[in-house]
Amino acid sequence: MQIHDNPALKAEARNLNFYYGEAKALKNINMPIYDKKVTALIGPSGCGKSTYLRSFNRMHDLYPGNRYEGEIRFFPDNTNLLSPEVDPIEVRMRVGMVFQKPNPFPKSIYENVAYGLRVRGENNKRVLDDKVEHALKGGAIWDEVKDRLQDLASNLSGGQQQRLCIARALATDPELLLFDEPTSALDPIATAAIEELVHELKKRVTILIVTHNMQQAARVSDYTAYMFLGEMIEFGKTDEIFIKPQDKRTEDYITGRMG
């Protein structure tokens, strides 16, 4: 995989293995994540996309019995995100996440976005107001909610809730943003809005996105990785992967003969 005009690295998985108890879910994954690019993870259900994604913010640490092997290097400071010496909370302060199903807190729209800042000890009303507005604009939802910031977030539509969750993740200026099938619970119009947003966001932040939708991967991503049974089968520029995949299994999957 010699590509010469590669941009800077934001992160890199090195010999990454992951175990749910005894069950090995990720097998020796090596993969670069390029800075300020969108990288899509595709592959059939159960192949380990979510497992891989959730390693980047140490989500697996919340549950007992999970174990990582190998490294995820994070740049520019070259920390190993998986190192036991690195506090998972510190990792999550740098790596944001948007979930498959919108999961706003049952609080006001404002409090949802301000939460990440409050957690960091920010209590100044002016600063909070400012950052909340900025984040909601970043999540492309400011115009829809600016007059009702104190309303409950659960009263928003599904698509709005998902953009609110994006704004919540953006409020704390993450360096890497993880999306786990962010549009699978949304209708086509809401999906289009999120896709456009992802496109916009990559000016500011590096994005890693899991998707089941081949067209979506082709539309939003610069790089694509194909996973199968816990292995990274193929990684490359999205155009190249979709036009001439190197591996037979990748080809079968993207042409719809499998998955």
Add this chain to the structure above:
Amino acid sequence: MQPLTNEQIRAVIARGKLKDTIFKGVGLFCLAIALLVIVALIADMFMKGSERFTLDFFINFASRRATQAGILSAWVGSLLVMLVTALAAVPLGVAAGLYLEEYAKRNWLTHVIEVNISNLAAVPSIVYGLLALGIFVYQFGFGQSILSAGLTLALLILPIIIVATREAIRAIPAMIREGSMAVGATRWQTCRYHIIPYAMPGILTGVIIGLARAIGETAPIITIGALTFIAFLPPVPFTGEPPAGLFDWVMSPFTVMPIQIFNWTSRPDPAFEVNAAAAGFVLMVMVLSMNAVAIYLRYKMRKNIKW
């Protein structure tokens, strides 16, 4: 197999519906029995005690003459004991439940603790009374006071509050917890901003169910030595003998509603039965209004919590 004809399909549905109707009838009947018993009990007490429902009954102390005897020290005692019970049991129970759900590692030790909490809920209340007599009354020297009674009942309802807390926490979807942790919150921040507030309706319900149980308890209170005839109230804060403080009342002797009732029913003079019925009715009203408050609070708080 041949597909069913329309007639056959209708026959199948009709048979199913018949069972529906039968069950509806049986269910309604059982419900009616349960309700009737309660209503009959309350109505009976109300009618028997009706001539005592005067203001005097509520503001008079115990007396040798049935018509002058009131429940002042009993209802004040009950309320104060409940206050101590709640102040002791709620923080302990909620903290224990929170710890077990959010912090404890799943290992054999936690398992043993869990099993024991369920067992605690089944321990007869008199045993708590004996335990409290040894520990609170004598060992700690709290004497036969409101404090001893409150702490005893707190022990008694602790398992109820722990279980209610854990169940309320378990009803919170994992994705809310993950959403909070994902922005970099610590466990405690997640508990403080999310888990505790969202579990609050369930916790409150458990607390009130526990208190409603405690307010009717008699055996453990008798064991630790509540008085049955008492003609004074615990001191109001800052009014007792100097140096009077805010919490002098916790060390005061006391009686509570169920003991007052028990005492009246055991008198030879039948006139006291009227007092007992009236006091029983008041106690029922206290319990039912606690339940009503629980239902109201739960409704009000749940309204804003949707996933």
